[in-house]
Amino acid sequence: MSDKALPVVEYLKLPEEGEPYLEGHQCSLCGAVFVGSRTHCSRCGGRDCMKATRLSNNGKLYSYSIVHRSFPGIDVPYVSAIVDLDGGGTVKGNLVDVEPDPNGIEFDMPVEVFFGDALGRRDSDGNSYIAFFFRPVSESH
């Protein structure tokens, strides 16, 4: 068991110093941004052309669903959100601090990424994890 919390996905980076962030890779030939690591570009077919890039913590809600039935042990309802990050990269995560009701959720509403414990979930070795979430930000920020 690790003495520190682990990242929930490979593309969530936990630097020794500084804040957690999401990492993407950008193609140096065509500019496509991918979430996570890769070697080649599936947009243009370029080889060995990917550069690591730090993804923005700000973005806009592209689409979503409101999950009312899930697997046993998972709290419902919750909002599953697809967010286009500013500068490229699209990620899916839970949108919190909103009512799980379509009347209160607007397409393109600005949201920010924040990081925190993975809802208390631990793996079979007892490790805890850090996850990322979205929450609305007011336009004035």
Place this chain on the structure above:
Amino acid sequence: MDAYIIGVDMIKFGRFPEKSVPQLGSEAALLALDDCGLAVQDMQALYCGNLNQASGMVGQRILQQIGQTGIPVVNVSNACATGATAFREAWASVKAELYDVVLAVGVEQMGRGLLGGGGGRGISKEGLLGSGTMPSVFAEAGLEHTRQYGTTFEQFAKVSVKNHHHSTMNPKAMYQIETPLETVMNSEMISYPNTKLMCSVNVDGAAAAVIASEQKTRELGLISRAVKVRASVLTSDPWQERDLVMPDVNTCTRKAASAAYEMAGLGPEDIDLVELHDCFATAEILHYENLGLCNDGDAGRIIDEGEVELGGRVPVNVSGGLLSKGHPLGATGIANIYEVSTHLRGEAGSRQVEGAKIGLTHVIGLGSACGIHVLEGAAA
């Protein structure tokens, strides 16, 4: 040289835990053989589609039930496009003149419950990084249409009302029950905007087709009931910027549809009926536009105005669709070919699309694969 469907059938979809996958596949294979009066000894190759036992040599195990003739067997797995892919491989072998009469089978035995969202290392990501369940994935694809065109929950729900109504006329569908709009909208919410009645039914099922060259079809005296394969197209998913979190069922369908219309030498205005991949009610709305059945942005209007109902301009999923006929993954792509063929032969009983000459079948396998077939009834 054109290829023709000379025999095609499906078993009634349902739940058959007492039967094995090869038994279910064998039942459909024998029905298709009987439909054209041929025997397993007449088949020169077998193309078998199955997903959940993809490494289990299902095709050979079917022949071990109905006749081990030593013919080549190809086992195919391609998500929910598995059956269509098996059919297409069979068609291609006839077009290439490797064989002049072959068998394609699609078969699946399903568990119950939610599909998707499991697996991976570490801890479960379900409900932590959004949802990976199929109802949610297709809810998110549906709400993408809402953001573009304002499509409503009620319009999505109407798809399910229509398909359940159609299935009351299909004795081979899992269900034959009417589900009025209030019933659909008030059934258990699974992932907004998909309620339980807007999710396809997990069932066991099998379907099969015998495909022959034109010359063989004529030699056998079967041309008058034969169905010509005017186009067979398979695509995978081109790159899209949201691919990694949002499987794109639209682009691969549009690409397949335009290739299919070109191969068939016709357009969407020539299509008399469509069986498309309504794995969720939200998905059907997207595919009206993806298949060119209406202009972009008009999908909500055509469900409101009844254009896609039996008796309408272009009836969609008169079998009941995956929503009510059921969705046995590997069998679905051949079952929809059975449905369209049955109409083109004028043998669909009370749900017959009158005067149907040309029909289209469509399936999507997430990950992704799209299979489209354009079929034409015999000139008679």
